[in-house]
Amino acid sequence: MPIPAANLYPPFNILRLSHVEYRVTDLAASRAFYVDTLGLQVTYEDDQRLYLRAMEERGHHSIVLVQADKADVGVLGFKLYDEPDLDKAAAFFAGRGLPVDWVDRPHMGRCLRSRDPWGIPLEFYVKMERLQPIHQQYKLYNGVKPLRIDHFNMFSADVDASVEFYNDIGFRVTEYTADDETGKTWAAWMHRKGGVHDVAFTNGLGPRLHHTAFWVPSPLNIIDLLDLMSTTGYVDNIERGPGRHGISNAFFLYVRDPDGHRIEIYCSDYQTCDPDLEPIRWSLTDPQRQTLWGAAAPRSWFEEGSVFEGVEPQPSALKAQPIIAP
């Protein structure tokens, strides 16, 4: 299907992606990974939960790690522009027959909990506890020097439908992969905050979360992380990279946390705030869309992902992805 035109006046104003809740099976092991290795900063912890922020963030958290029996994804969080947007969002989701729950969240104000039509758990809020800036406390910088959460990437069993729904709520497509034969959209990158994406969808067994990405200052920080992980027992947690995606132009590295949740470390995308920015189309047959430089990705990268709590992923009707390598 053709990519829908940018929705200039969505029903409510989503500012940006905000946070993810990962359920993990060994909180101490996750702490060693996210805090001691990646360099995220602890803003609250007890024996069941760990709240983290990146160096530039003043909201209380962008990752919540929760001790659980099974590793999955609790929720994806988004910040709205202003309080009335919360009520408009509730009306929108109710109008679509989707759940509308007002939930209590520590460190957050009013919080609307719903799901997208395929069951992805979403929460929306306007106010989160604000913390003092630490971006100039350089003594705290550590690991990969993560600056801010950048995007969520999800498997979808019907990317055209996912694009249509998220376009309805204001996300705008910046780049996409199309199947030349069928005209179907294979993958799409959609933003609210003016980068290449806040959310992306790729064809596959879905819904599942492919990865959460953090933005870092430069490729050299990614090289530093590779050196660190390679010599502190995390070499097997390095899954793919470093490399550059044709799509988004991002310099990337993919690593896996102790439960297999995938984190992308990322820099070098571009500004997209113009609402008349033309989406860039890539052909499914062009291998450079995934890897500008030609290095193959491992099979795990194409196939594995984190399930969302309470949602059984469904297979896509589209043919299998043309995997390039191992």
Place this chain on the structure above:
Amino acid sequence: MPIPAANLYPPFNILRLSHVEYRVTDLAASRAFYVDTLGLQVTYEDDQRLYLRAMEERGHHSIVLVQADKADVGVLGFKLYDEPDLDKAAAFFAGRGLPVDWVDRPHMGRCLRSRDPWGIPLEFYVKMERLQPIHQQYKLYNGVKPLRIDHFNMFSADVDASVEFYNDIGFRVTEYTADDETGKTWAAWMHRKGGVHDVAFTNGLGPRLHHTAFWVPSPLNIIDLLDLMSTTGYVDNIERGPGRHGISNAFFLYVRDPDGHRIEIYCSDYQTCDPDLEPIRWSLTDPQRQTLWGAAAPRSWFEEGSVFEGVEPQPSALKAQPIIAP
């Protein structure tokens, strides 16, 4: 005066700064500077005008150089969100008793020309001719590898008044310098597009344009430009840097074009799209606000600027700036 609260519902929607018109006395010399040295790309030229864009930009131009008898600044351009915003902007400026002219601009759609209350020439538009992406044509990257226009910095003879006016039209303060004794605002940084600023104002003989800034990928590109300028006859055009501002956290370099127009090369600021982002206050007595690392700036940097066409700058009522060095 206290910094005004963020104006969440401005009268029209300014998306971002867009372009500047510099009037120059030797177009060939300016071309050698902006194209051959900085690495901006020519999108149109004749013997009177040169239109340039940076590598990431798809709008037709972010700098226009115009051959003139006298070097000054023709206009500062801003892109609005949608066509109705143009009419709302016209109504707003008319309501303030400011000029409202609809002008013809090559490569642009409807264009509203006005001035701010101190005479700074402004123009607003929604549509500009769109060009093919070149951000992945790496063969074209050159000079400092400029990615996009980032902000305008202006001298104002009354910063509190400037902040109030630009806040009225939706710009939000991210950082500012206050005089502890008088409570007056000495300088302020204000954004629309989600970085530290689209516009900034500093106390001084005003209005004048202190500089236009371009964003580059990393500090190493700035070092490359310093090496290049130092060995191609431009060493005297290097005015200040490299360094880091306390305010904005930006890694910076200031260079002067052949007419003395100042260009900042810039990277490493941070994301500001949260409307509840608390402005960071710096004291006028804290020298690290200007230079985190302590290196002094030359006197010219504090005193010199480009005048706007047709506007006589006025002295500020505030005491002289505490210049740190030479």
Place this chain on the structure above:
Amino acid sequence: MPIPAANLYPPFNILRLSHVEYRVTDLAASRAFYVDTLGLQVTYEDDQRLYLRAMEERGHHSIVLVQADKADVGVLGFKLYDEPDLDKAAAFFAGRGLPVDWVDRPHMGRCLRSRDPWGIPLEFYVKMERLQPIHQQYKLYNGVKPLRIDHFNMFSADVDASVEFYNDIGFRVTEYTADDETGKTWAAWMHRKGGVHDVAFTNGLGPRLHHTAFWVPSPLNIIDLLDLMSTTGYVDNIERGPGRHGISNAFFLYVRDPDGHRIEIYCSDYQTCDPDLEPIRWSLTDPQRQTLWGAAAPRSWFEEGSVFEGVEPQPSALKAQPIIAP
């Protein structure tokens, strides 16, 4: 076999590797690769030959490209310390029953041509035409900004024997891979000039040249080359990388020239000038010796190499290399 002790008083004083002659089948295609893409500087050319130097080099050339019917390697060149060393070298090679020819080379003084015991063509000289420094002519920097030739890496059918011979003429082992079961040396890195290597030998069908390496300022230059090659028709010439070798700690990229000659772009090794520097031993079963970060190398990288003119490579008696990937 155990690695031999450093030979502190070799029979003649080799200063460093100096140059390689590649025979190529399409000189214009090679020029596009080495000059326009890698950024080497032409110091002489006619329709049969192209002499190139890197940015930091003041000797006339470090690569000679010669038009030929068949792509192979003409000679590996080494610079000696002083004129008497040339005569001592001649005596040494004669004493070993190896060829001793005094040849005329353009742009060079007295030149001794010989071969190592397995037929690798070697030439030694003291004086080469000296050129003006260009390392501060930053306008000339281009492509990957190659600074200097760094090392030759060769396949050897008997690495222990190669190490013994090159140790006899003063090369000192810095790192090596040993087969834990047999005690045989699988690969060795040997230097004269104070880096990890001027020459290296790896077990395989030999003698063949695996690659010639050039040193660049930082990993970011390697990323720039990847972006450039990926978007100028050279994506298939990118063979392996970017990555870090455990051995040597080098940040690397391997590319293939139009004839398949392999060039390594390289930075980040370490200073080795202490004659009592202990060689670092790596086990053949440790995959991090080749790839600290765990990314697999393609089969071509393990198997393909350039033959030396007039020498038929011989198989190694050792078991096949444990190839990690594709």
Place this chain on the structure above:
Amino acid sequence: MPIPAANLYPPFNILRLSHVEYRVTDLAASRAFYVDTLGLQVTYEDDQRLYLRAMEERGHHSIVLVQADKADVGVLGFKLYDEPDLDKAAAFFAGRGLPVDWVDRPHMGRCLRSRDPWGIPLEFYVKMERLQPIHQQYKLYNGVKPLRIDHFNMFSADVDASVEFYNDIGFRVTEYTADDETGKTWAAWMHRKGGVHDVAFTNGLGPRLHHTAFWVPSPLNIIDLLDLMSTTGYVDNIERGPGRHGISNAFFLYVRDPDGHRIEIYCSDYQTCDPDLEPIRWSLTDPQRQTLWGAAAPRSWFEEGSVFEGVEPQPSALKAQPIIAP
């Protein structure tokens, strides 16, 4: 005076500079600076002494800090090639009427202690306790990630005479500044290990130590140190930089330790191992020799230095240095 020709066969073989002993008035404050801020690694400490090495070094120490009543420099250390060189060195110094003392040094083998003709305390050795490599223990990298000691820079009251003496013992001039009017050498850079210098001499009240330099991987590490020092109470210890010297092409930063001893952080010089490398001449009237980019140095940088223990510095007969800035 003209720069002397390279001395190809010096009386003994100096391999490289090795270590410096700084006497400091507050060992704890010095530890906070060198270890916690610069990132050097402790190899031995007690309440009177601190031995440090950089990340790439396997010798036991490159800096010794000794608690003392007065801050000065105890000795400059150099590593010789082989044991016979120690005896040849003793003979050379005795022949020049300079002191020859065999001293006991912890962690070192035979150690010859002498002074140069102006009183600079020198020590020479062949064997120092060797430590395990840590260059791939990336968890230890910290501060500016110092890789190795690079050079000593000294004030000399008679640079021509200093050059002659150090040339006699094998140091070779790579670059120098000459006074066009008098023909006197104003400053000279001299190496043994194949970089731009192991020692340098600048005209001034001498002998005094201007600085000791450490080599780091890239300019970004220097930027990291600036950010760290600026926000941990060391902003006043930043004296000059970042910048690039015309001479040596080095990217530099100068910082002062708590006693005022000056440390240069440094990268980007070039390979100089060719004995026929032509020294590069700079005119005293060319300001780019000191600062390629044109940024002025503070007066302290030209005038201040560390005295050597037991030596009264003498004024130079040459006219005062043309100081560029503040």
